[in-house]
Amino acid sequence: MTQPLFIDSLEAAVDHVLDTIPGDIVLGIPLAVGKPNPFVNALYRRIKANPARKLRIITALSLIKPVGKSDLEQHFLEPLVERVFADYPDLEYAVDLRAHALPPNIEVREFFMKTGDYIGNEAAQLNYISTNYTFVARDMAVQGMNVIAQAVGVQGEGEAMRLSLSSNPDVAFEVIEKMRAAGQPLMTIGVINKKMPFMPNGAEVGPDFYDVVVTDPAGTHTVFGAPNNKVSAADYAIGLHASSLVADGGTLQIGIGSLGDAIAQALIVRDRHGEDYRSILETLAPDGLEGRELGRFDQGLYGCSEMFVNGFLKLIEAGIIRREVYGDTVLQQMLNDGRLASEVVTPETVRALLAAGRIGTPLSEADVAFLKKFGVLRTGVTLEGRDLVLDGERCSCDLSDKEAFDKLCATMLGARLIGGIYMTGGFFLGPNDFYERLRSMPPQELAKIDMTRIDFINQLYGQGDLKRAQRRKARFMNTTMIATLLGAVASDALESGQVVSGVGGQYNFVAMAHALPDARLLMMLRATHDNKDGLRSSIVWNYGHVTIPRHLRDIIITEYGIADVRGQPDSEVVKRLIAVADSRFQEELVKQAKAHGKLERDYEVPERYRNNLPEALEEKLHPWADAGLLPPFPFGTDLTADELKIVGALKKLKHATQHPSELLSVAFKSFWEGKQAPQAYLERLGLADAHSFKDAVIRRLFAGNL
Structure with missing residues (x-):
């Protein structure tokens, strides 16, 4: 690669873009916090002022500071926003889009929108791109993108400078890779934000990854801190049910918000307060606890999620996310099935690798490189001819020779496997203390977190054997808005087609849950929703839009219980979903299911499911809230x-x-x-x-x- 052009001014960087690309600018920027806001704003202002130029922005989840909708809210929010968001610069195109004030020469196309913010917004609804997260790189290229810009973290200066795609290596690598391979012109721009946590591993690149690196200090600003939401009794009940399906030694995917926090806190309670955890669940589970996972996390969990959120960080700090995975299929499979008893390196480690055929004898250059990469051999070991050499010690690389084998084990073995990862993510989003923890985390701990490509996280295609070995006992936890009685769910849009948020990676995790033999999909929803139209059931007979069709149904969880509907006939699916519905709506659901021939005429809801009511739930969980196990803000709050x-x-x-x-x-x-x-x-x-x-x-x- 050629050396990048370093530009020390945002305005000069905009000049460079406009001078280099004579026609329309089609700008791709990452979702959420990876956007280089000051650069985007400078480009937006320049083109907004010049109707002869056109700009199209391809992105997702454009975050702006909270704005009150009433005078009361505005008065309340002003000092809070100033305190929490500090110098975070709003995205001016997003402000104008929400105000229905985008100029005619600029359009914004998003594939995921901030939940509920753009319902009724004509420009946003017209330009929404419905796509799975793993197809975003392809679909950005389809839009004719000719510039991609990103906020990057930095370490070092001059020739020692290293950059990190930090929060968002999710699609950038694939976009650049695909477009360069296809010979499509693409200007790549990295804008340094010194407040972005510098993430190592898959997110780290040299400056030459970009065509342009912008070093203007004005590119540095506070990362958008999403405040923790209050966790309600319904959230906790859902989180507790979900946590009891997580297998020790398994893999976990969760999302952001109060449900994600509820799951994380429930897992911590399970690990640290086992007897209390069982007692709480006994009050919530009318069918008993058979089949539930109630024990401590002796092996720990591996986190693998498109979104690395605060809940994951808290699980890391609690020692629950600690199961390390390795980037070698055979090594990972040997750890899974016990052929490697532990991650401590011993002579048995070498014998097991020989027996598995992962290394041969005599050792080749590739064998030595593999053994050093994962810490079986110390990093200083070299292969010279047929001898292994370390600090003046030599031994034959023929491990069938007992003397050579014994000398290697005595002088050249590492202490423990290295290169393990216990958290894999595509992008991150959290409160301010989440970012500060990442910025201050010791390097040896940060090295266990790998921010990487979304096509690695969200699907099994490509390195499929490795992914299957790493993602054992996976529990993919997703949130939905509506579930039909036949098991379909609507998560991204209303019946009218108005987009609430987006598909994101939901379909991908559903597909993986069915493709992995020991995985399960946990689709979570609150049993009711309340708006200006009044209280409504979130479980309905049918709905005019679905995100996930009924044939991919698996486990659906509400605050009132778990409905395991995988492989069940329609009548059983209907019964199990009615059992976890709000009792105020059960009779109507029964009536509709019978009217459509999906429920026996004499069916009645069993008595044990007839008290699914908010006040009953509050009464059950209140003692545990008072005891401090289920606090309203388990991981703190920015509010006084x-x-x-x-x-x-x-x-x-x-x-x-x-x-x-x-x-x-x-x-x-x-x-x-x-x-x-x-x-x-x-x-x-x-x-x-x-x-x-x-x-x-x-x-x-x-x-x-x-």
Whole structure:
């Protein structure tokens, strides 16, 4: 590769792009935090001001700071956003897109959108690209992309400089590889952000990976910190059920948000508080605990997930994510089946590798390289002719010679296998302390985390034997919005076709769960959802859109239990899903299933499933919340205690405004009791001085909800 062009100014980098590419700019940028926001904003502003040029942006998950939808929310958020997001620069195209204000010469095409933010947004809905995560590189190329830009971490200077694709090696490698192989012109730009955690292994490259490296200090800014969400009782119940299906020594995939945190905390409770964990589950499982996994993690888990989230980091710190995998199929299979008893290197390690045929005798150059790579031989060992040499010691490479074998074992063996990975991810996203932990993590610990390509993580094609060996007992945990009684799920869009988020990698994990012999898919959803249309069941007879069809059904989990529907006939699938539905909707679901010939005419919901109600669930979990095992923010929060109280009141007030009868009840209660809010709270919300009747009413309603 040729040396990159180093440019020390964002504006000069934009000049270079516009001067080099005379026509339309089709810019590809990573999803989430890997975007080089200052560079993208500079390019966006330049083309926005020049209608003669056109810009198309291909990306996903464009993150901007929270913005309140009401005066109350805006007053509340302003100091919080300033504190948490610091100098994070909003993506100006995303701000304009949300405001329906994109100029006509610029369009944005996303393959995954921030959940719910673009419903009803015509430009966003028209330009959404529906694709599986593993096809993103292909589909970005289809769009005619001619520039790809990314925020990168940096270590060293001058000739010693190394760059890291950090959060997002997920698609960049494949995009660049495919387009260069096809002879398609592509300018590659790395923008240094010194606050990006420098991730080693698969994410690390030399500067010559890029055509242009931008070193402007203005490219450095705070990484977008997604605050931890409150974990509800329903979240914890789902997480507890899911955690009881995770096998020790297995593989784990989870996602972001309160459900991901609930799963991680439940796994920690299982590992550290076994008796309490069993007691909690006994209250939640009407069919008993047969078939559940309840023991400690003696072997540990391997994390393999497109998204490396805070929950995974907490599981690493808890010593649960610690099962290391190795990038060699035979070595991994030998560890799996016990032919290698442990990762400690002994003479038996060498004998086992010889017996398996992974190395031969006499040792070849390739054999020595393999043994050194994985720590069986010390790194200084060299092969000179037919002799192995280390620090002046020599022995024959013919290991059939007992004297040579004994001398090698006495002088040249390593202490333990090296190169193991216990967390493989495609991109990361988390709160501020998550990034700080990655920035400060000791190198030997960080080396166990491999940020790499999404086509490695999300599918079994390519190095299939290695992936199968590494991903034993895999549990792929995904979230959905709607499940039909026949086992299909809708996770990305509404019946109308309006996109809520995107497919992402969900289909890929579903496919892997069915392709791996000991894997399972855990599809999780809250049993109900509540909006301006009122309370609705998330389990329905049918739905006008599905993300995963019914023939790929496996395990569906709600807060009320586990429905194992893999390989079951339709009538049994219907019964098992009704058993985990909210009891307020069960009779209607039974009625619909019978009307369509999918349930026996005399079927009745068993009594043990008829108390699937939020208040019953709260009562069951309340003692464990009080005991500190199920805290509302298991991994901390950026909000102060006062802010949490204000948020709670605002959420209640917002919910009431969507339900007139509830609002009337709240208003009556607030005025009857005559409660007053603390002055500091009123000042925070701009209500300290109520100048109008409306302000006075809101002030009283807020106080009543505290």
